[in-house]
Amino acid sequence: MSVSEAQPPAPLALKLAIALGLVINAGLAALLIGISGFVFGGPEGARGEASAVLGWGSTLAICLLSPALGLWMWRRNRRDLALAMMWLPPLAFLVGVVAVF
Template sequence: MAEASTAPTLALKIAITLGILADAAIVVLLIAISGFVFGGPEGARGEASAVAGWGISLAVCVLSPLLGLVMWRRGRRDLALAMAWLPPLAILVGAVVAR
């Protein structure tokens, strides 16, 4: 019986780790395209809505997994998993809707 209870915990740890890695990849992508959003490396000279959208996207990709880890420590593993996978799933939904 003890082995059955540790298997889902390991699977949840792997799932949340993959979600956090996906969030980190999105953050790297957002920073890589920031020059296109801001109109160059000099500063925020891009369109205001594009800069605001980029900033909010970056904040969600950073804060969502961090708050998910807080929920994990408090025992809310279901909520932590959802928070870690929120940004990648939102991008997938956006890509499907945009088509």
């Protein structure tokens, strides 16, 4: 897409979906940080088994990087990819919760 071919403005529903996904990702990251001390034994949170700490850290990184890259895609007019990247961590969390119960 060239510079002269501008996309029409995004609908309000799409903007709200992106904003809600961003808020949910922030809450998910806060939840992961908040309960890490209970899971790994202490406020520093790295006393657990190495594979568990690595999995926990990569999950936190995905919760932070996916929305950031989603916003970057939004600025590049890739709205479909931005929406998918924004909602991937919350949907994966829901699948994980359903699989556990």
